[in-house]
Amino acid sequence: MKELKILAILAIIVIITYLGIEPYAKHVMHGTIPPPDFSYLDLPKFKLAGDPSKGRELFKVNCASCHSLKADGIEAGMDKKTAELSFHVVPPDLSNIAAIVEEHFLANFIRDPQNATKNPKFAMPPMGYLTNDQIGDIIAYLKSTAKKELTGKEILHDACTRCHSVKYQKIPVLTSPEHLKTYLGKIPPDLSLMGRAKEHEYLITFINNPQVLLPGTTMPRLGLTQEATEKVVAYLEQIADPHKEEREKIGMWVLIYMLIGVFLTYAWKKKIWKNIH
Numbered sequence: 001m002k003e004l005k006i007l008a009i010l011a012i013i014v015i016i017t018y019l020g021i022e023p024y025a026k027h028v029m030h031g032t033i034p035p036p037d038f039s040y041l042d043l044p045k046f047k048l049a050g051d052p053s054k055g056r057e058l059f060k061v062n063c064a065s066c067h068s069l070k071a072d073g074i075e076a077g078m079d080k081k082t083a084e085l086s087f088h089v090v091p092p093d094l095s096n097i098a099a100i101v102e103e104h105f106l107a108n109f110i111r112d113p114q115n116a117t118k119n120p121k122f123a124m125p126p127m128g129y130l131t132n133d134q135i136g137d138i139i140a141y142l143k144s145t146a147k148k149e150l151t152g153k154e155i156l157h158d159a160c161t162r163c164h165s166v167k168y169q170k171i172p173v174l175t176s177p178e179h180l181k182t183y184l185g186k187i188p189p190d191l192s193l194m195g196r197a198k199e200h201e202y203l204i205t206f207i208n209n210p211q212v213l214l215p216g217t218t219m220p221r222l223g224l225t226q227e228a229t230e231k232v233v234a235y236l237e238q239i240a241d242p243h244k245e246e247r248e249k250i251g252m253w254v255l256i257y258m259l260i261g262v263f264l265t266y267a268w269k270k271k272i273w274k275n276i277h
Contacts, residue, residue: 036204036208043115044108048104048135050139058137062138071147088179092174107139110138113126117221121183121218152235159224185218194240200237203233
């Protein structure tokens, strides 16, 4: 009976180690992670109601010099090389921006990108000359072009690939490394293994507001909705460890198999040595 108790204790230790060491290590490394704010309550509120047709004309006049909107056949006025020389970062296509960025954040972003992103060096100039109604028209237009459903991969491409590559998925960074270094001070990391290196809650909060977890970072706040953020994190976790679920299932079966083997060995030992004991 003593042997069985020792076995049970060892089994519990092995299971706790197998299932708990990685989450515990990440918790120790990251500490207490504050909850994200997907309402962006620090930004002024806008009363948004707009006309997409007016928004299209405003977009062409105010935005299309730097941004494309391929969903409506609008190409950016400057090419990639010119954009990099001007801003040291490639401005994104805005076809789906209204589907992944929270509306309240997007309005503030159009008016004052540096304040919205919490990055005083953000490349886009403020557009405070636009009225609230004009901003509402632009957002109404952007909503009309955006897809209703986007995958995590599509959101990552729209939100992250200006600065980050995902080499294991053959997703290149859109901006040249030398320009990124000038713009941000260093080259941002590849995201291939980020979903395994960082805790789930850490990634959610970091994408929501990088300054909360890494004060002074040059990564801007992206303003993604909760749904878009969760989809991106789920995608990062899936590509970083595509066989995690399968591995964990196999791991549990291996532990069960080993326990059965131990119990059979113990029963055999009892049978062979019962007369001696």
